[in-house]
Amino acid sequence: MKIPKSPFYPKNFPEMPKIKGIKMAVAKAGIRSSDKNDILIMEFTQDTSVAGVFTTSYAASSNIEHCRKILHFGKARVLIVNSGNANVANGSAGYKAVEEIVNLCTDLFQCKGEEVYFSSTGVIGKPLPLDKMKIAIERAAKNLSVNLWEDAAISIMTTDTYHKMVTRKTEIDGVEVTINGICKGSGMIAPNMATMLSYVVTDANISARLLQQMLDEYVPISFNSITVEGDTSTSDTLLIFATGCADNEQVDSFDDPKFSNFKSILKEMLIEMAHLIVKDGEGASKFITITVKGTSSVLSAKQLALSVANSPLVKTAIAGGDANWGRIVMALGKAEIKFDKNKIAIKIGNVQIVENGELSIKYAEHLVTEHMKGSNIEIEVDLSDGQSKATVWTCDLTHGFITINSKYLT
Amino acid sequence: MKIPKSPFYPKNFPEMPKIKGIKMAVAKAGIRSSDKNDILIMEFTQDTSVAGVFTTSYAASSNIEHCRKILHFGKARVLIVNSGNANVANGSAGYKAVEEIVNLCTDLFQCKGEEVYFSSTGVIGKPLPLDKMKIAIERAAKNLSVNLWEDAAISIMTTDTYHKMVTRKTEIDGVEVTINGICKGSGMIAPNMATMLSYVVTDANISARLLQQMLDEYVPISFNSITVEGDTSTSDTLLIFATGCADNEQVDSFDDPKFSNFKSILKEMLIEMAHLIVKDGEGASKFITITVKGTSSVLSAKQLALSVANSPLVKTAIAGGDANWGRIVMALGKAEIKFDKNKIAIKIGNVQIVENGELSIKYAEHLVTEHMKGSNIEIEVDLSDGQSKATVWTCDLTHGFITINSKYLT
Numbered sequence: 001m002k003i004p005k006s007p008f009y010p011k012n013f014p015e016m017p018k019i020k021g022i023k024m025a026v027a028k029a030g031i032r033s034s035d036k037n038d039i040l041i042m043e044f045t046q047d048t049s050v051a052g053v054f055t056t057s058y059a060a061s062s063n064i065e066h067c068r069k070i071l072h073f074g075k076a077r078v079l080i081v082n083s084g085n086a087n088v089a090n091g092s093a094g095y096k097a098v099e100e101i102v103n104l105c106t107d108l109f110q111c112k113g114e115e116v117y118f119s120s121t122g123v124i125g126k127p128l129p130l131d132k133m134k135i136a137i138e139r140a141a142k143n144l145s146v147n148l149w150e151d152a153a154i155s156i157m158t159t160d161t162y163h164k165m166v167t168r169k170t171e172i173d174g175v176e177v178t179i180n181g182i183c184k185g186s187g188m189i190a191p192n193m194a195t196m197l198s199y200v201v202t203d204a205n206i207s208a209r210l211l212q213q214m215l216d217e218y219v220p221i222s223f224n225s226i227t228v229e230g231d232t233s234t235s236d237t238l239l240i241f242a243t244g245c246a247d248n249e250q251v252d253s254f255d256d257p258k259f260s261n262f263k264s265i266l267k268e269m270l271i272e273m274a275h276l277i278v279k280d281g282e283g284a285s286k287f288i289t290i291t292v293k294g295t296s297s298v299l300s301a302k303q304l305a306l307s308v309a310n311s312p313l314v315k316t317a318i319a320g321g322d323a324n325w326g327r328i329v330m331a332l333g334k335a336e337i338k339f340d341k342n343k344i345a346i347k348i349g350n351v352q353i354v355e356n357g358e359l360s361i362k363y364a365e366h367l368v369t370e371h372m373k374g375s376n377i378e379i380e381v382d383l384s385d386g387q388s389k390a391t392v393w394t395c396d397l398t399h400g401f402i403t404i405n406s407k408y409l410t
Numbered sequence: 411m412k413i414p415k416s417p418f419y420p421k422n423f424p425e426m427p428k429i430k431g432i433k434m435a436v437a438k439a440g441i442r443s444s445d446k447n448d449i450l451i452m453e454f455t456q457d458t459s460v461a462g463v464f465t466t467s468y469a470a471s472s473n474i475e476h477c478r479k480i481l482h483f484g485k486a487r488v489l490i491v492n493s494g495n496a497n498v499a500n501g502s503a504g505y506k507a508v509e510e511i512v513n514l515c516t517d518l519f520q521c522k523g524e525e526v527y528f529s530s531t532g533v534i535g536k537p538l539p540l541d542k543m544k545i546a547i548e549r550a551a552k553n554l555s556v557n558l559w560e561d562a563a564i565s566i567m568t569t570d571t572y573h574k575m576v577t578r579k580t581e582i583d584g585v586e587v588t589i590n591g592i593c594k595g596s597g598m599i600a601p602n603m604a605t606m607l608s609y610v611v612t613d614a615n616i617s618a619r620l621l622q623q624m625l626d627e628y629v630p631i632s633f634n635s636i637t638v639e640g641d642t643s644t645s646d647t648l649l650i651f652a653t654g655c656a657d658n659e660q661v662d663s664f665d666d667p668k669f670s671n672f673k674s675i676l677k678e679m680l681i682e683m684a685h686l687i688v689k690d691g692e693g694a695s696k697f698i699t700i701t702v703k704g705t706s707s708v709l710s711a712k713q714l715a716l717s718v719a720n721s722p723l724v725k726t727a728i729a730g731g732d733a734n735w736g737r738i739v740m741a742l743g744k745a746e747i748k749f750d751k752n753k754i755a756i757k758i759g760n761v762q763i764v765e766n767g768e769l770s771i772k773y774a775e776h777l778v779t780e781h782m783k784g785s786n787i788e789i790e791v792d793l794s795d796g797q798s799k800a801t802v803w804t805c806d807l808t809h810g811f812i813t814i815n816s817k818y819l820t
Contacts, residue, residue, distance in 0.1 A: 059743025059751045089739045091752065091768030124736025125769055188723060188740060229722040230640075231737075232744035312639040312722065312807075313598060313815055320816025326534025327641075329499045330598060333469025334642035341469045342501065358501030359535055397722075398816075402809050405723055406730025 004400065006161045007375060008279035008287060014167050016149035019178055020203040021045035021243025023144035026155040029136035031129055032084030032122055037155040039136045042079040042201070043109060043144055048243045050076035050117070051211030053219050055236030061087050062094035063118050064235065066102065070114040074208030076241055077111035080118045080137065081156050081197060083184070087120035087128050088234045097128045104134055108141045119197050121184065121235050122158050153182040156197055159404065160186045164276040170265045173258040175248035177204035181269050185277040187405065188233040198223065198238040198273055204262065205244035207252040214254070214266055215240060222270035225302065225392040228281035229401065230310035278393045283400025286318055286377050292332075293389030294345075294382040300337045301390035307335035308379065315397035318377055323368045325353050332381065345382040348372070414810065416571045417785060418689035418697060424577050426559035429588050430613040431455035431653025433554035436565040439546035441539055442494030442532060447565040449546050452489040452611070453519060453554055458653045460486035460527070461621035463629050465646030471497050472504035473528050474647065476512065480524040484618030486651055487521035490528045490547065491566050491607060493594070497530035497538050498644045507538045514544055518551045529607050529647050531594065532568050563592040566607055569814065570596045574686040580675045583668040585658035587614035591679050595687040597815065598643040608633065608648040608683055614672065615654035617662040624664070624676055625650060632680035635712065635802040638691035639811065640720035688803045693810025696728055696787050702742075703799035704755075704792040710747045711800035717745035718789065725807035728787055733778045735763050742791065755792040758782070 022044055026037040052071055054064045080101055087094050098118055105116040120128065153163035166181045185196030215238065223238060244250070251259050279287050290308050295301040308314055311331035317324035325346050332344065346354035349371025353363050371377070377396075432454050436447040462481055464474045490511055497504050508528055515526045530538065563573035576591045595606030625648065633648060654660070661669050689697050700718050705711040718724055721741035727734035735756050742754065756764035759781025763773050781787070787806075 055743075056746075057740070057743030058745075058747070058749055059739045059754070086736075089736060089751070089754070089764065089767055089769075091766055093768065124739055125764075231721050231723045231740060234740050234743055311641050312811070313641045316812050316815035319812065322816070326496075326499060329469045329534055330467070330641060330644050333465075333467035333644055335468075336466075337468070339468055341499070344469070344499070354499065354535075356501055358499055358503065397812065399809050399812050401722070402726055402729065402807065402812060405726035406732065406808075 006280045007285055009162050013150070014165055016147070016165055016167050016180055017178055018147045019180055019201050019243065020245030021048060022201055023146055024148040024152055025140035025144045026148060026151045027136040027140035029082065029129065029132045031082055031133065037151060038083045039133065039140060040081040040152050040155045041137065041140055041144070044076050044078070044241055045243050045245060048076050048241050049074055049206055049208040049211055050239060050241050051208055051215050052237065052239040053215050055233055057232055057234045059088065059234050061120060061235050062090070062098045063087055063120050064237065066098045067117050067237065073114045075115050076117055077115035078105045078109050078117065079199065079239065080105060080116070082120050082133060083156050083158050084122040085120055085126055085128050086122050086124050086235050088124040090125065090127050093127045097130055100130055101133065104137060108138065117239060119235065119237050121156065121197050124234065149180055149182065156182065156184045158184065159282060160184050160280050162280055164273060164280070166269050166272050168265045168269055170261045172204055172248040172251060172262055175246055177202055177246040177248060177262065179266060179269060181273050183273045183277060186280050187228060187282040188231045196233055196236055196277065200240040200269065202242050203244070203246040204242050205246060205248050205250045206242040207250060210252050210254060211240050211242055214263060218267045218270050222267070222274040225390070226274045226278045227306060227309050227392065227394045228278060229397070275393060278395050281395035282404045283398040284395030285398050286375055286396040288318060288377045288379065288394050288396065289391060290379045290394065291389060291391045292381045292383065294384045294386060295388045296386035298388045298390050301388050302392065304332055304335045304337050304381070305390050305392040307331045309392050309394035312397055315394070318372070319396035319398045321372045323348050323353070323372050328379065328381065339383045339385055343384040345384065347380040349378055416690045417695055419572050423560070424575055426557070426575055426577050426590055427588055428557045429590055429611050429653065430655035431458060432611055433556055434558040434562055435550035435554045436558060436561045437546040437550035439492065439539065439542045441492055441543065447561060448493045449543065449550060450491040450562050450565045451547065451550055451554070454486050454488070454651055455653050455655060458486050458651050459484055459616055459618040459621055460649060460651050461618055461625050462647065462649040463625050465643055467642055467644045469498065469644050471530060471645050472500070472508045473497055473530050474645065476508045477527050477647065483524045485525050486527055487525035488515045488519050488527065489609065489649065490515060490526070492530050492543060493566050493568050494532040495530055495536055495538050496532050496534050496645050498534040500535065500537050503537045507540055510540055511543065514547060518548065527649060529645065531566065531607050531645050534644065559590055559592065566592065566594045568594065568596070569692060570594050570690050572690055574683060576679050576682050578675045578679055580671045582614055582658040582661060582672055585656055587612055587656040587658060587672065589676060589679060591683050593683045593687060596690050597638060597692040598641045606643055606646055606687065610650040610679070612652050613654070613656040614652050615656060615658050615660045616652040617660060620662050620664060621650050621652055624673060628677045628680050632684040635800070636684045636688045637716060637719050637802065637804045638688060639807070685803060688805050691805035692814045693808040694805030695808050696785055696806040698728060698787045698789065698804050698806065699801060700789045700804065701799060701801045702791045702793070704794045704796060705798045706796035708798045708800050711798050712802065714742055714745045714747050714791065715800050715802040717741045719802050719804035722807055725804070728782070729806035729808045731782045733758050733763070733782050738789065738791065749793045749795055753794040755794065757790040759788055
């Protein structure tokens with residue numbers, strides 16, 4: 001089946017700069033098909049710090065279990081990613097596969113098992129073709145390059161219609177540092193710690209502890225604030241690596257003023273990467289921003305916003321260009337967060353539709369109709385019950401989603 | 411837009427018998443369109459007992475607020491239902507509409523406001539056309555009939571493709587009693603106390619307290635165990651009325667042995683009515699039964715089963731005839747109920763697919779492929795972690811759902 005390109009297919013992809021302290025290779029193991037690279041290797045310099053967040057799924061892959069187990073060591077030398085097969089629900093063969101790939105890497109790269117990260121993405125319930133993968137990894141490991149970011153981003157794709165890359169430069173205490181990020185994801189997107197596969201690499205010198213602290217701070221408002229269809233992947237992974245080659249003095253404190261630029265840049269990147277995934281959501285024709293404000297806590301605001309973002313009836317209405325605000329009221333009502341329905345206010349495209357729980361007398365329907373025809377839909381809900389707010393992002397639910405997902409295995 | 415008939419359109423509708431103690435009328439108020447009856451009146455004899463369950467939505471209609479407020483009186487004389495408009499999110503006009511219709515009924519039927527039940531179903535956020543409705547109710551109230559069950563079932567439909575009626579006869583202590591039920595619902599079905607609109611009437615003499623006890627017992631395993639798309643209606647209502655005209659001695663105890671037939675018949679009816687709604691789910695082509703067993707509590711089993719039932723990826727796979735059991739594993743994993751993934755067992759159509767968390771060596775794929783072509787799909791999950799189980803019912807997610815819901819208002 002040919003998946004049509006997302007209407008948000010980027011006009012330009014960013015030029016990805018080199019990052020000091022990392023080498024890469026991609027390879028074709030023929031895991032699911034033979035016409036694309038499906039193996040990515042990243043080799044990091046000694047003393048590279050690492051932090052990460054993973055899916056909260058109780059059916060997580062053996063890979064996730066391995067990564068979670070080694071994360072507290074805080075050091076990474078190797079990352080292996082394969083696409084085409086998620087290594088989920090493979091029983092003991094799944095654990096064995098992780099062990100064998102990790103052992104192969106400790107030999108090839110002369111490092112410890114706790115420094116080898118391994119992600120798999122693709123179909124669930126099929127054993128990994130280990131022999132093919134090992135041959136591909138061995139061959140590729142002999143041929144590492146300093147800049148292969150675009151190939152890397154392409155090699156991890158599954159149902160994505162475009163590869164996803166983000167890059168920024170900033171400085172820490174006068175030293176220029178670079179941050180590159182790649183990610184993949186299109187379906188099974190309702191991250192609940194991270195989404196699908198995302199890797200961020202910087203040459204900055206930052207402790208693993210601080211890297212983790214930043215992820216814990218920024219993932220809830222980036223990757224954990226997006227949803228495509230409300231299904232949470234068994235493979236969600238976000239890893240960040242800091243090679244330290246930029247030679248800034250190591251940063252270890254979240255509140256270090258020298259570090260404030262880096263923090264805001266990283267936050268911005270994570271949000272941008274999360275948006276790239278939603279915009280490539282399966283069958284997506286519209287990118288939807290939903291803000292709920294006026295709640296007593298950020299968590300309540302987020303739960304309400306996600307209830308709207310995951311409502312199939314809201315999403316199909318938007319696909320059809322209908323400003324069906326009644327469905328927004330319905331989706332708020334089912335979110336299991338108590339509120340006063342007679343205080344609901346709703347704006348779409350910054351036009352007031354609902355005030356005090358009913359249709360606003362000021363409602364200018366033609367303005368909303370015009371907004372609904374566009375590709376970027378903005379919904380704002382105010383519940384007038386506090387000072388907190390949260391924003392989440394999603395896409396619409398279209399015939400494209402049904403077509404893609406009713407034929408995935410065939 | 412023309413909605414195609416459900417493939418489960420009943421070959422035969424039941425012949426609905428009279429129920430002693432109730433008269434009915436239907437009328438055309440022209441609420442949303444002028445080509446169908448959109449008002450239903452049921453008048454009950456003096457001393458009719460009533461019990462009910464309602465949506466848990468925090469954006470429930472003013473009608474629900476009224477019904478909830480009067481329920482503890484336990485007596486009903488009148489039920490008014492209108493289709494075409496849900497009277498939700500209408501602010502003070504919504505409350506006023508309920509008050510005016512109730513006042514009209516207390517005049518017309520010489521009863522108290524606390525004996526008048528009023529349900530509305532249809533679009534959200536438009537004021538009820540009160541004048542039209544009052545004229546239609548006044549006219550129809552002069553022309554009540556003893557048996558109009560089919561017209562009644564048709565008058566409450568919105569996006570339903572068929573009307574839904576169930577009838578049974580049983581006996582209490584040697585006295586024959588009849589139970590009739592009608593319901594409507596097709597979209598916005600993820601009931602969380604009851605679903606859309608369902609009305610059950612019996613001539614048995616049963617106290618309101620016992621009626622309520624039966625609903626509290628049986629609704630969780632019938633209406634609250636179905637889902638179409640996971641969206642919870644603002645109007646969910648199930649009311650049961652017992653006119654007492656069958657002249658059995660009044661029953662008031664759930665454990666009265668004379669009452670055991672009635673209880674099991676009522677339970678069966680509620681489940682059958684719930685199934686009729688799922689089978690008429692928007693765009694449904696398959697009826698799916700999901701059982702999760704081997705859990706430590708019924709609630710856990712139900713939460714896991716509903717996570718599978720509400721997964722867009724599971725539902726689209728089934729629409730495509732794909733036995734994509736990996737997505738079932740994913741949906742279990744995201745349910746926020748802890749389990750051991752290495753113990754998961756899954757059967758589809760009674761064929762073992764997964765054992766101990768991986769593909770069973772006994773898996774006979776052709777048998778499952780054959781089962782997936784049918785209209786009735788059966789999924790059973792065993793987590794081997796306890797003795798509890800729960801069954802829920804849903805339908806698949808098809809292009810039909812998208813077509814219906816992206817064009818609802820237009």
